[in-house]
Amino acid sequence: MNKVILSLQNITKTFALGAHEVRAIDDVSLDIHRGECLAIVGESGSGKSTLANMILGIFEPTSGEILFNNSVLPAVRDLPLRRAIQLVQQNPLSSLNPRRKIAASLRLALDVHSIGDKNERQQKIGELLEEVGLTAEQQNRFPSALSGGQRQRVAIARALACQSELLVLDEPTSALDVLVQARVLNLLNELRAKRQLTYIFITHDLSVVRNIADRVAVFRHGKLVELNKVEKIFSSPDHAYTRGLIAAIPVVTQDEVLLRDSLGNDGSTGNHNLLGNKEETR
């Protein structure tokens, strides 16, 4: 099995904006290894979402190629490719259809990719929900009956439903409150280990990155300014811009202050496991 699951080769994406053009992504090359979690960080407008959209096939790169399992991704994705690369969106309020039951949203993935027969699908929906820390009975609810964290779990279950290999996580926790955020990150970590998933974790929030990423790619103005292991990023970043981003992490607790002051030791945080991994059910 190949170690590199996704390879970006000299990707450039320009958008025409009236008379002049904007370079959203500027000559980016990057390898993502099977089983790792690569965080893509950068401020708004740094091109990180553009990159995600190209990986998902929402639009094509202006130049350069994206290789998935060593073959070039075509502009129009066929079903096996769609199945392999899935997305978890930022806002769980809009990513689930308010007028379809949870079961219908999950079944869509199973139907489209012809996974199992009718009875197996029904059973699979329950299993998926239990895998993400919900109960099988919740499939008969509408999204409005679930909390934000629960909805995000459903969105994760949907992305897993087609047995994907690579998940693009587009700020999956930024719409959630801090406690729920930690639980969802825990869940993502567990699922990655269990299912040997590869994550591309897009975020503007560096404090989240520490809890989940193996490597961090820092983007600025469409360019890749730094790509390093997460420990290295937090202990001795190479680029001045990365240092700026770390300094800009909002300080919330005494822990965070200590952590920021102790940069140079190891960058791990630790106590998020205390928070458990179950959403309170109402």
Place this chain on the structure above:
Amino acid sequence: MKRIIFILLSNPLSLLGLFLVTLVIILAIFADFIAPFPEHRGAVVDFVNFNKAPEWPYIMGTDLVGRDIFSRIIYAYRISLLLGVFVLSIAVPIGVTMGLIAGYMGGKTEYILMRITDVFLSIPPLVLAMSIMGLLEPTLINGMLAVTVMWWPWYTRLVYNIARSEKEEGYVLAAEIIGASKTHIIFREILPNCLPAIVTKMTLDFGFVILIASSLSFLGLGVQPPTPDLGSMVAGGATYLPDSWWLTVFPGLAILVAVFGFNLVGDALRDVLGAD
């Protein structure tokens, strides 16, 4: 669903609307049993009892050839409701489908479909219906056809605007990333989110279709005698005002009751379903 019914029943205005609509529908369906003189819906002449003011058994009087106005109103309701069902059951699917496709597909498809819609919307409805009726024989079927032709573009407009904003929602993107077909996304994902607005508009339109059908027959272009129709009954009696007031007042009130009832229900549904 329970919540919707509860809200509808707790508001006096929507309750009144529901009552009026139910009344009209029951009268129309059971016309044969309710009308005191069922045979008066056709070409019956009774020169003994013609042009009579309301008195038992003619509670709304009789017309110029002696037919019971109350019976004729009940049968006219039946025609009006059939007309509404016919018009909406053709216009709504066409309009909604076009609006969904234009709103979701965008680009050239959107441009072509919406310009066609704009052309239809730019013609005053009554004028279009009148010219169609003028070209064709003024029969009931042609009347329905004429009203249908001018009705669908409003649904295209309505659904197009909703579909265009729903298309930006995350659930559409999620379905696209999963690889769902366009048909699935349009009819299974976006359409359910348009339904509250469509249902509300259909209820309101039921009243308007009755009104416009009455206008056409008032002008002599709709339902032809001896078939009873509220519009032509008003028109026929208008020259005998104010002496034979019952010839026009009762059919006029009948139009008012039906249109008012459907409007009240439509407004209530709009509030309850949160459609705009």
